[in-house]
Amino acid sequence: MKLSELGEFGLLAELERRGLARGIEHDAAELGDGLVVTQDALVEGVHFRLDRMSWRDLGFRAAAVNLSDLAASGALPEGLIVTLGLPAETEVEDVLELYEGIAETAVPVVGGDTTAAPQVVVSVTALGRSERVPGRAGARPGDRLVVTGPLGAAGAAFREARYVRPPIRLDEGRLLAREAHAMLDVSDGLGQDAGHLAARSGCRVVIELERVPRAPGATVEDLGFGEDYELLAAVADPAGFVEVGRCEEGSGVDLLLDGRPVALTGYRHFG
Amino acid sequence: MKLSELGEFGLLAELERRGLARGIEHDAAELGDGLVVTQDALVEGVHFRLDRMSWRDLGFRAAAVNLSDLAASGALPEGLIVTLGLPAETEVEDVLELYEGIAETAVPVVGGDTTAAPQVVVSVTALGRSERVPGRAGARPGDRLVVTGPLGAAGAAFREARYVRPPIRLDEGRLLAREAHAMLDVSDGLGQDAGHLAARSGCRVVIELERVPRAPGATVEDLGFGEDYELLAAVADPAGFVEVGRCEEGSGVDLLLDGRPVALTGYRHFG
Numbered sequence: 001m002k003l004s005e006l007g008e009f010g011l012l013a014e015l016e017r018r019g020l021a022r023g024i025e026h027d028a029a030e031l032g033d034g035l036v037v038t039q040d041a042l043v044e045g046v047h048f049r050l051d052r053m054s055w056r057d058l059g060f061r062a063a064a065v066n067l068s069d070l071a072a073s074g075a076l077p078e079g080l081i082v083t084l085g086l087p088a089e090t091e092v093e094d095v096l097e098l099y100e101g102i103a104e105t106a107v108p109v110v111g112g113d114t115t116a117a118p119q120v121v122v123s124v125t126a127l128g129r130s131e132r133v134p135g136r137a138g139a140r141p142g143d144r145l146v147v148t149g150p151l152g153a154a155g156a157a158f159r160e161a162r163y164v165r166p167p168i169r170l171d172e173g174r175l176l177a178r179e180a181h182a183m184l185d186v187s188d189g190l191g192q193d194a195g196h197l198a199a200r201s202g203c204r205v206v207i208e209l210e211r212v213p214r215a216p217g218a219t220v221e222d223l224g225f226g227e228d229y230e231l232l233a234a235v236a237d238p239a240g241f242v243e244v245g246r247c248e249e250g251s252g253v254d255l256l257l258d259g260r261p262v263a264l265t266g267y268r269h270f271g
Numbered sequence: 272m273k274l275s276e277l278g279e280f281g282l283l284a285e286l287e288r289r290g291l292a293r294g295i296e297h298d299a300a301e302l303g304d305g306l307v308v309t310q311d312a313l314v315e316g317v318h319f320r321l322d323r324m325s326w327r328d329l330g331f332r333a334a335a336v337n338l339s340d341l342a343a344s345g346a347l348p349e350g351l352i353v354t355l356g357l358p359a360e361t362e363v364e365d366v367l368e369l370y371e372g373i374a375e376t377a378v379p380v381v382g383g384d385t386t387a388a389p390q391v392v393v394s395v396t397a398l399g400r401s402e403r404v405p406g407r408a409g410a411r412p413g414d415r416l417v418v419t420g421p422l423g424a425a426g427a428a429f430r431e432a433r434y435v436r437p438p439i440r441l442d443e444g445r446l447l448a449r450e451a452h453a454m455l456d457v458s459d460g461l462g463q464d465a466g467h468l469a470a471r472s473g474c475r476v477v478i479e480l481e482r483v484p485r486a487p488g489a490t491v492e493d494l495g496f497g498e499d500y501e502l503l504a505a506v507a508d509p510a511g512f513v514e515v516g517r518c519e520e521g522s523g524v525d526l527l528l529d530g531r532p533v534a535l536t537g538y539r540h541f542g
Contacts (some may be wrong), residue, residue, distance in 0.1 A: 003366065004359035011366060020370040021353065021380035029382030031349055033304065036523040037381075039352045039396050041312075043388045047357070078302055082292065083394055088275035095274065095282060099291040108307075109292035111300030113277050123354055125310050127302055140463055143282070216308045252427050267372040 008234040009243040028073045032131045036260035038069035041123040050120070053163045055094040058122065059101025064166045065187070066126035067105060068229040071169045072185045074177020074189065075128030082124055085117025085265035088188060098122070100136045132177050139140045139182035139234035141249045146241035148231040151190060152218025155225025160217070166229035176241070189226035191264040194245075194253045206251030209257040220257060224264025282306035295317060299344045305400045309340035313396040321391070324434045326365040329393065330372025335437045336458070337397035338376060339500040342440045343441075343456045345448020350381035353395055355387025359398030369393070376439060403448050410453035410472035410505035412520045419443040419502040421490025422461060426496025431488070437500035447504045447512070454504040460497035462535040465524045468505065475521030480528045483515045495535025 003011065017023040027036040041064050042048055050058070063080055070077050082102065086095065100154075102109060107126070148169045157164040169185075176183055182201055188192045190207065198205040210221055234247055253260050274282065286292040301540055313319055313333050321329070329534040334351055341348050353373065357366065357374040374378060378397070419440045440456075447454055457464045461478065469476040480491055486499075505518055526533050 001363045002359065003357055003361040006363050011385060014363070014367065015370055018367065018370075020374055021383065029350065029352055033308065035398075037352055037396065037398060039310075039354050039382070040384055040391065041354045041356060041394050043356050043392065045385065045389055046387050056318065081300055081301065081308055081396065083310045083312045085312060085314050085392070086274055090274040092272045092274055092277050092282065092285070096289065096291070097345060098286065099286055099289075109303065111310070113311055114282060115312060115314065116317050117392075118316055119389065120311065120389075121314065121356070121394075123310065123312050125308065125396040127306075127308060143367065169280055178407065189389065199462065219273075253348055253425075256508055267408065271376070 017235050020132050024150055027126065028069045030133055031071055034072045036070060036075040036128045036133060037125060038066050038128045039119060039123065039125045039196050043121050044119040052161060055097040056101035057163060057165060059098035060104050060165055062124045063102045063105045063107065064168050065229065066124045067107060067168045067170060068185045070126050070128040071173030072183050073130050073133045075130035076174065077107045077128040077170065078219060080107050080124055082109050082112035085121035086114060086116045086213060087118065088116055103136050107109050112139055125203040126237065133175055134180040134183040135183055136182050136197055136200040139203055141203055141247055143181055143234040143236065143247040144232050144243050145207065145245040145247065146235055146238050146243050147204065147212065149214040149231055150213040151228045152222035153215030153223065154227035155222030156215060156217040158225065166227065169231050173231055173270065176231060176235065178237050180233040183199060183231055186228045186232050187226055189224040189264060191224050191253060191255055192230055197232065198251060198253050204248040204252055204254065204255045205245060206248060207245035209255055209262065213242055219249045222263065299340045303405055305402060307341060307344045307346040307399050307401045307404060307436030308396060309337050310394065311336050312392060314392050315390040323432060326368040327372035327433060328436060330369035331375050331436055332380065333393040334373045334376045335439050336394045336500065338439045338441060339456045341397050341399040341438065342444030343454050343502055344401050344404045344434055345445050346401035347445065348397055348399040350380045350398050351378050351395055353380050353383035355385045356392035357385060358389065359387055360451065365425060373394060381456050401448065405454040407453040407455055407468055407471040410474055410518045412466055412474055412518055414452055414505040414507065414518040415509050415511045415514050416476065416478065416505055416516040416518065417504050418483065418515050419512060421484040421486040422501055423493035424486030425497065425498035427486060427488040429496065437498065437509045442504050444502055447502060447506065451504040451506050453531045455501055457499045457501050457503050458497055460495040460535060462495050462524060462526055464503055468503065469489055469522060469524050475519040476516060477519055477525045477527065478516035480526055480533065484513055492535065494511045
């Protein structure tokens with residue numbers, strides 16, 4: 001069977017079943033003493049195009065998507081490890097710009113590696129410490145769902161061939177992590193990420209799309225695009241965050257727009 | 272300027288000078304509490320060819336080269352984070368074989384990510400704890416240089432279009448780390464890696480090549496090939512390890528064969 005037929009989540013399930021890996025679908029790995037580690041790679045032509053994004057934006061983004069996973073774990077970042085794959089004809093100034101973009105996150109680069117590659121690959125590991133990692137499995141019926149900011153910015157930008165930088169919700173993540181029953185970042189699209197939360201927690205998730213704050217220019221469809229990197233948390237008390245839905249008994253996800261069910265297409269890995 | 276002109280080590284020096292990154296040339300990053308982290312990526316067509324290596328060997332290697340960096344830091348591994356870039360047409364069985372190869376190292380996979388990519392990319396982060404990281408800067412005149420096993424196996428295999436698995440010297444690394452003044456793994460070739468040690472420690476390194484244990488079929492030239500992943504340590508007392516040279520006042524590296532200087536070509540990043 002081809003990977004494109006099984007899909008990313010099918011592969012991960014098979015790896016867990018065989019005892020070959022665990023925790024791959026989580027935002028971050030936990031290693032005791034509150035240590036939280038996340039790794040994400042950006043591949044040119046798959047995750048980014050350098051004619052739509054500057055080298056500086058690329059550096060910022062490679063760090064930010066990892067820091068977003070730390071945010072979803074309620075962690076305070078301690079350092080980044082940056083592995084770059086670069087074609088030999090890459091301009092040195094471009095590589096320095098990439099590192100300047102990473103430096104804009106204010107999290108220090110403490111190690112890494114550079115290597116030759118046929119196209120640009122940026123693999124970042126982010127390390128942090130968390131006093132409490134909510135995880136994805138603790139949401140329960142009666143919980144209210146909140147988000148940390150507007151969604152749809154990435155989808156709107158993609159339609160207009162623009163690029164927007166992702167937010168990094170570290171402060172919000174640490175605040176929410178104290179009490180949240182479950183939390184993740186919205187990277188695959190609101191429908192899919194709500195689905196991860198519902199499946200892992202064993203509850204039904206209802207989202208009222210008209211309550212979801214939308215970025216300027218974003219349509220309802222853009223909410224399913226993903227890459228927004230706002231946090232979605234299941235909490236007993238919204239505590240000032242924007243409430244967009246709730247958890248109920250059951251399973252699956254209901255996306256409602258003014259009470260009517262709608263479907264949102266999310267990002268398909270290997271699709 | 273192109274990256275191919277500046278070279279990897281020139282880039283790293285420029286990054287350190289600008290305060291954009293530190294520790295990139297080290298085997299592993301240290302993050303307090305004895306936590307040691309290393310990240311290395313293997314890119315198809317650059318670091319491996321799947322017509323010369325099985326998927327299982329690839330998995331083992333991706334883990335092993337990182338565990339070798341932990342070994343050079345005297346660390347006990349705690350877990351691996353595996354990010355895979357894979358073409359959509361990849362066979363699921365091949366991916367499972369890759370993970371079986373990782374599992375042969377007996378270090379658990381605790382997280383990671385999979386993503387689409389135009390060719391196979393395996394990026395691994397290894398985490399461990401060390402009571403004492405020797406680093407590369409502490410060698411001093413009078414130190415004796417030891418290796419943990421034979422060199423040249425990778426070079427000999429490359430000449431014969433074979434593949435050999437790297438060793439993982441975790442036990443030896445932890446033993447040597449207790450007392451070693453400096454330690455690294457021989458990944459760039461004996462001449463280059465000895466050069467790193469000499470440059471960072473501010474001493475002159477003399478290697479007597481006839482004392483270096485050679486793998487079956489390996490020539491003297493193969494000692495410069497790299498990818499052997501044995502440890503090279505500067506110690507006051509060889510304590511049973513094979514002595515291959517010494518540190519003296521001065522700078523640079525002398526590679527001597529029966530007393531006559533020889534040159535060994537090492538691996539050139541972006542060359």
